[in-house]
Amino acid sequence: xxxxxxxxxxxxxxxxxxxxxxxxxxxxxxxxxxxxxxxxxxxxxxxxxxxxxxxxxxxxxxxxxxxxxxxxxxxxxxxxxxxxxxxxxxxxxxxxxxxxxxxxxxxxxxxxxxxxxxxxxxxxxxxxxxxxxxxxxxxxxxxxxxx
Numbered sequence: 539x540x541x542x543x544x545x546x547x548x549x550x551x552x553x554x555x556x557x558x559x560x561x562x563x564x565x566x567x568x569x570x571x572x573x574x575x576x577x578x579x580x581x582x583x584x585x586x587x588x589x590x591x592x593x594x595x596x597x598x599x600x601x602x603x604x605x606x607x608x609x610x611x612x613x614x615x616x617x618x619x620x621x622x623x624x625x626x627x628x629x630x631x632x633x634x635x636x637x638x639x640x641x642x643x644x645x646x647x648x649x650x651x652x653x654x655x656x657x658x659x660x661x662x663x664x665x666x667x668x669x670x671x672x673x674x675x676x677x678x679x680x681x682x683x684x685x
Contacts, residue, residue: 592636595628598670609672610656614649616677621646625656626671627664639670 556562598606613621624643631637645659654666 587633590634592631592634593628593638594636595630596670602670606666606669606672610649610666612677613646613656613672613674614651617646617649619677620659621674621677623672623674623676625664625669628668628670641671 613623622643622645624641626639626641629637629640642658642662642664644662646656647659647661648657650657655663656666656669657663
C-alpha cells in the first residue's frame with residue numbers, strides 16, 4: 539500500500555483542461571438540471587383545484603325576488619339617466635360544485651326582460667335569476683312597502 543499513497547502525485551495539481559470550442563454552462567442552468575421534476579404532470583394543479591373554496595348558491599325568498607324585480611323595473615324606467623348600481627350575484631363554477639358571489643358597481647346599459655339579463659356598461663351580462671342584491675346611490679330604489 540505504500541506505493542499507492544503517491545500514485546497520483548504527478549497529476550493531482552494539474553489545471554483542468556476545459557474544452558476551448560464550447561461555452562461553459564451558467565451556474566443557473568447547471569443547478570436547474572438537478573432540480574426536482576414532477577413525475578405526475580398536473581398533480582400540483584389538481585391539488586390546488588381540490589383545495590379551492592367555492593360557495594353554495596343561496597335560494598332567496600320570494601319576497602326578496604319581488605323586491606329585486608321592482609328595483610329592476612325602476613332601473614329600466616330610468617335607463618336614460620345611466621344609473622350606477624351595485625349588484626351582488628352568483629357565478630357558477632364550471633370545474634366543481636358551487637361558485638362564488640361577485641359584487642360589481644357600474645352603469646347599467648340595458649335591462650333585457652326577454653333574455654332575463656342586465657348588461658353593464660363594461661358589457662358584463664348578469665342573469666337576473668342570479669342577483670341577490672341591487673343598490674344604487676344615483677337613483678332611488680327603495681320602496682317603503684317592501685323594505
